[in-house]
Amino acid sequence: MTIEHASVEIARKPWGRLDLRPWSSIDAATDPVGELWLERTDKSAPNPALLLKLLFTSQPLSIQVHPNDAFARSIGLPNGKTEAWYILSALPGARIALGLNRHLTPQELRAAIRDGSIADLVQWRPVAQGDVIFVPGGTIHAIGADIVLAEIQQRSDTTFRLFDFGRHRELHEDSVVAASEAGPPPTQPPPRRLTDARLVLVASSHFVFERIDLQANSHWGLQTDREAWILVIEGEGRIGRANATVGDAIFMESDSAGIDVGSSGMSILIAYPGPDPVASFLQDRSERMTKPTDALSGSEIIEVLT
DSSP, X not given: OEEEEOEEEEEEEEEEESOOTTTOOOOOTTSXXXXXXXXXXXXXXXXXXXXEEEEEESSOOOEEEOOOHHHHHHTTOSOOOOEEEEEEEEOTXXXXXXXXXXXXXXXXHHHHHHHSTHHHHEEEEXXXXXXXXXXXXXXXXXXXXXXXXXXXXXXXXXXXXEEOTTOXXXXXXXXXXXXXXXXXXXXXXXXXXXXXXXXXXXEOSSOEEEEEEEOTTOEEEEEEEEEEEEEEEEEEEEETTEEEETTOEEEEEEXXXXXXXXXXEEEEEEEESOSSOOTTSEEEOXXXXXXXXXXXXXXXXXXXXX
């Protein structure tokens, strides 16, 4: 039984940002931060199956692909990397790429990687705040500039690059050809309203990803029989004994917690292992909830050298 205010690990990237507000007060100084990894505070605990990140882009990331479970296991890895993105903010003209415009043969894919034409063969699409994108393992994809997003993923950092926008990092032609579904992306079902408060963004075999919108000054209960990541994206409140505001994350596992919502309401993203939404996950306790007294301290911050 666990409820923790998540620690924050910093990953500095050339495509990142110096200003992370309002999602974090971390001062990036002159070294851009590309990712914040939200992790267990208890470093002796086993790693959760899912990893929650915040990404901040000022330049496009590489065009890349992650392996699915079958390919990952064929090369000795425990699992692949399926992920989903929730767009927290995006400037006009911001875009992502998902899949290809048409199916390519292995020979065509190799040629497109070698001559750089793959950048024109991916399906670029505009994005705006509130969009959700599901990226199954094996899907060629990219995140463009001027985006802040929350990413939930299988715990894996295996990435094969096809194109790097002039940054001259290694490309992984053979692995890309072996691991990718070199064609259009699978159809993504639209978000599904589960209750007035709960919107299911993605329901997959690897995780369920929801947005939950809670009214001002309301009281709720969370009950989970598995791990769950919670990220506050609007407003503020109290989750268990943790005061939580925009950018704060909470990890729960096989536990229950009360939520006391602040005067401006609160919206959270929550992710937990799939495949199906848990109907009893959230209970309205506005008539009988009492507030706890002791608050947990804020997040620990750790630098990640990448």
